[in-house]
Amino acid sequence: MFAPQEVIFAPTSQCNLHCAHCRVTRSADRLDVKAAIRFLESCNDGGIDRVGFSGGEPFLRVDFLSALTRAAVERGMLFDRLMTNGVWHGDIGALREGLAAVENAGFDGVYGLSIDSWHQQDQEKLIQFIQTAFELRGRRDCVEILSVQARDEGPCLEKLRAIAGAFDGELELARHGGEPRCISDLAWRGRPQTGEDLPGALFIDIHRFPYSAAMSPEGEGGDPGAEAARARPWSDEEWFEDDLCAGPGNVFYVHPCGDVAACCGFANENAGLILGNIMSDGYDELMAKAAQSPQVLTCYGSGIGSLRLRLEAKGFAFPGKTADQCYFCDWCAKKALFSE
Ligand code: SF4
């Protein structure tokens, strides 16, 4: 059942980059600090003790990050990831100022840097970000990399190698079934002086995710990445394995307009996953609405695979098979199939 463990705030959908695979709908909406703190407290009263940030580029709202961080610290809450592209700053001064504001407010979570073939960041700025984060935190376990696979992995690996080199390290391509590009445990570690895994060695996890066809309309149409993980969204050999949303599920995701989704996966702009709005709803109200939501009940309860079986039993024919559970969720939501 839906049992949110974390609240993730997306204070803005604005971003300094325009990545080809971006699924965020941009608007002028900006999360209100007071309303967000009120909601944070309500979530904490409801039993949620973890906070994260996403966007858009959240560092475009340093005011919000600092205020919410302070409020979370006052409550003794834990921090998860603050997602960032790492290149939002104009110059090193702006970078230091923004990062210091968040660090000084008490943020001790992880900076989740998006680095892959899609993000066209300036390499030197990325290095600046990592160096400054290390310096201000006073330790080097505060950065990890999240990375979406692409058909052409060259630019991604090139960038990662260059960054590793800047820290006198190297990119380590862990083996995963003999296929380095499918790995989820690709890791980059600094070259140890006297052996492997020295406590002081630099080690940054790189989490790799398959490109989802849902990131472009029906996964096709001019987007070179549409073929990255699967050529067409419905061309997989097997159906997805239902995990009851163990991946991006079980969070309250607060969109810049204040709408709260029951998931941080890419289907989370669908009306069926929006439970309410922080201007009018707190933890209890949203949980009550979640208990009535066909999409939430299906995804977290009976499993989204049960929807497929139910529809097939009624004679519904899908375009093919997809191994991507969240793509299936998004597709069914857009076709209003959860209430069938
Ligand atoms: S950095 Fe993130 S939010 Fe910004 S355009 Fe790229 S994918 Fe979208």
Ligand code: SF4
């Ligand atoms: S299946 Fe749907 S609700 Fe579950 S994590 Fe994926 S997008 Fe979110």
